[in-house]
Amino acid sequence: MISLSAEYALRAAVCLAAAERATLTNHDIAVAACIPPGYLAKVLHVLVRGGIVTSQRGLKGGFVLARPPSDITCLDIVHVADGIQHVGRCPLGVKCQGAALCALHRRLDQVISSAEGMLADSTLADILTGIA
Secondary structure, rough: EOOHHHHHHHHHHHHOOOOOOEEEEEOHHHHHHOOOOHHHHHHHHHHHOOOOOEEEEEOOOOOEOOOHHOOOOOHHHEEEEEEOOOOOOOOOOEEEEEEEEEHHHHHHHHHHHHHHHHHHOOOOHHHHHHHH
């Protein structure tokens, strides 16, 4: 449903949220979130471009969330990282589309919509509260 990039983006964002505005390096995040450093660098670059994270170069450089954790939803992060994969073709191989989806295709669409709703209703602050 979500890609590995989106999962890593969520892990990195939660790590940054837990740091409470402290600047973390790529290495700090990679170790804390168990993400390969090379892959994480790409994910962080995407999060910076998407306005979720800001970066600072230099001796005391690193990454920090661009907004408070209560203002960033999990869906924001997933959309910036890679989006949610929807079912394109009918899984049964029949011609179905729009209002005339087959039962399996319709159910899968409902599951994805439900997941999007849950991600939209969950902020990084909510996730931290659940961890504590």
